[in-house]
Amino acid sequence: MPDSKQAIDVAGYAAAVRAALTPLPEAERESLLEDLEDHLAEVASESDVPLQERLGKPEDYAAELRLAYAGPGATTTRRRLLRDTVRSLISSMSGTKTYREVRAILPDLRPGWWVLRAYLAVLVLAFLVRDGHNLRPVPNPFSSFGLLQILATAAAIVVSVRLGRRGAPARIGVRWAALAVNVAIALLTVPVLASMSTSHPYADSIIYSSDPYSSAVAAGYYYPGFTNIYPYTKDGKPLKDVLLYDQNGKPLMPAKSGVMTDYPIGADGQPIPNSYPLNQRHPNGDPILPPRVALPPTSAPAASPAPTPTP
Amino acid sequence: MEKGNGSPIDTSQLLKGVLDLAVLAVLAEQDSYGYDVLRRLRDSGLDGVGDASVYGTLRRLYQAGALKSYVVPSDEGPHRKYYGLNDRGRSALDQSAKTWGSFTRALDQLLNGRSTGNAR
Numbered sequence: 001m002p003d004s005k006q007a008i009d010v011a012g013y014a015a016a017v018r019a020a021l022t023p024l025p026e027a028e029r030e031s032l033l034e035d036l037e038d039h040l041a042e043v044a045s046e047s048d049v050p051l052q053e054r055l056g057k058p059e060d061y062a063a064e065l066r067l068a069y070a071g072p073g074a075t076t077t078r079r080r081l082l083r084d085t086v087r088s089l090i091s092s093m094s095g096t097k098t099y100r101e102v103r104a105i106l107p108d109l110r111p112g113w114w115v116l117r118a119y120l121a122v123l124v125l126a127f128l129v130r131d132g133h134n135l136r137p138v139p140n141p142f143s144s145f146g147l148l149q150i151l152a153t154a155a156a157i158v159v160s161v162r163l164g165r166r167g168a169p170a171r172i173g174v175r176w177a178a179l180a181v182n183v184a185i186a187l188l189t190v191p192v193l194a195s196m197s198t199s200h201p202y203a204d205s206i207i208y209s210s211d212p213y214s215s216a217v218a219a220g221y222y223y224p225g226f227t228n229i230y231p232y233t234k235d236g237k238p239l240k241d242v243l244l245y246d247q248n249g250k251p252l253m254p255a256k257s258g259v260m261t262d263y264p265i266g267a268d269g270q271p272i273p274n275s276y277p278l279n280q281r282h283p284n285g286d287p288i289l290p291p292r293v294a295l296p297p298t299s300a301p302a303a304s305p306a307p308t309p310t311p
Numbered sequence: 312m313e314k315g316n317g318s319p320i321d322t323s324q325l326l327k328g329v330l331d332l333a334v335l336a337v338l339a340e341q342d343s344y345g346y347d348v349l350r351r352l353r354d355s356g357l358d359g360v361g362d363a364s365v366y367g368t369l370r371r372l373y374q375a376g377a378l379k380s381y382v383v384p385s386d387e388g389p390h391r392k393y394y395g396l397n398d399r400g401r402s403a404l405d406q407s408a409k410t411w412g413s414f415t416r417a418l419d420q421l422l423n424g425r426s427t428g429n430a431r
Contacts, residue, residue: 061362065364068364
C-alpha cells in the first residue's frame, strides 16, 4: 500500500475511533488517544491490508480501547452506559443559547447561595432542636434563643462564605461530600418551610369541632370556660330560671364537666338546657352549693351591705 | 459463557484480568512501543490479545504513573513512543507476579486433585 493511501486509511480510522469515544470527557479522551495515529500508522505499515479488516470496526476498536483504559476492574455495565448517555445529553444541551446564558449567570449567584445555605442550615437546625411545636422564622429576637439564633446565623454565614471562596475541594471524595451537604440543606429546607407555613402560633389552644365538648348539638352550643351561671339582680337578689341565649340566639350551655345536671322539663316534655342557675349535683349525688359572691356596692343605701345569697 | 454454565473458558476473559501483568512483564524485559508490545505478547502465545486492549492498557498504566515514556524518531515510518517500567511499575509487577504465582499454584493443585493441605 502506498504511503499516502496508508495515511488516509490511518486518519480515517483514527477519526472514526475518536468519534466513537465522544461520550468520554475531553481530557480523558485526549490522554487516551494522544498517540493513536502514530500507533495505527505502525500497525498499518506492517501490512497492506486495510486497518478495518485487521482491527475490526472502529466502533469495536473504540469499545475495546475504553475497556482496557478503564482497567481490569471495569466492565461495560449499564451504569457506565447511563453515565455516557447523561454526559452526551448534557453536552448536547450545553450547546443551546439558553444553557449558555443561564450558565453565565450562575457564578454571580454563588455568594448569594453561600449566605442562603448558611441561613437555611441554621433554620433546619433550629427546626430539629425546637422545643415547642411551632417554628418561627429564624433568627427570632423575641424567642428565648433569640441571641443564640442571631449568633449562630452570623457564624454560619461567615463559615459558609469562607468555604465557598476557597473553591471546590481538591479531593474528589471531599467534593462529592460537599455537593451532598449542599443538596441535603436545600432538600431539608422544603419540609421545614412547609411546616412553618401551616403551623399556627395558637394551634394548640384552638378547639376543633371534632372535640366532643365543643361540637354542635341540636339545641345549641356548649361553651367552654364555665359550668354554671348564677344571675343576680343589682340589689343582690338571686334569680332563678333565667333563660340565656348567645349572640346567635342559640341556648347558652356550659362546657360538659363531671357534674350531673337536672334540667327542668318544658311543656313539650323536652329538657330546657339553658335555664340558670342549673341544678347540679356532684357525681356522688351531693348537691353543688352556689358560690359566695361579692356584689358591687350600689347607690341604694338599703343594698349597701353586700348580701351573701344562700338559696 | 457469561452465565458460568460450565462452558470452556474464554481466553479473552482470562486475559482481561492479567493483561496488566503481561504488559508489565514484556516491558520489564525491554522498553518497547505499542505495536511491538502486541507482537511480543502474541509471539509468547497470547494470540487472543487485541490491539486496542494493549494500546489502552499502555495508556492507562502510563496515566497511573507506572510507566515512563519517550519518543524515538524513526527513519522509515512514524515516530515511536516507547514505554518502559519506572520504580512504580517494577513494584507493581513484583506485587502482581506474587499474586499471580499463588493464584496459579492454588489452581494447579485443585486441577491435579492434590489440594490436600500440604501447602500449609
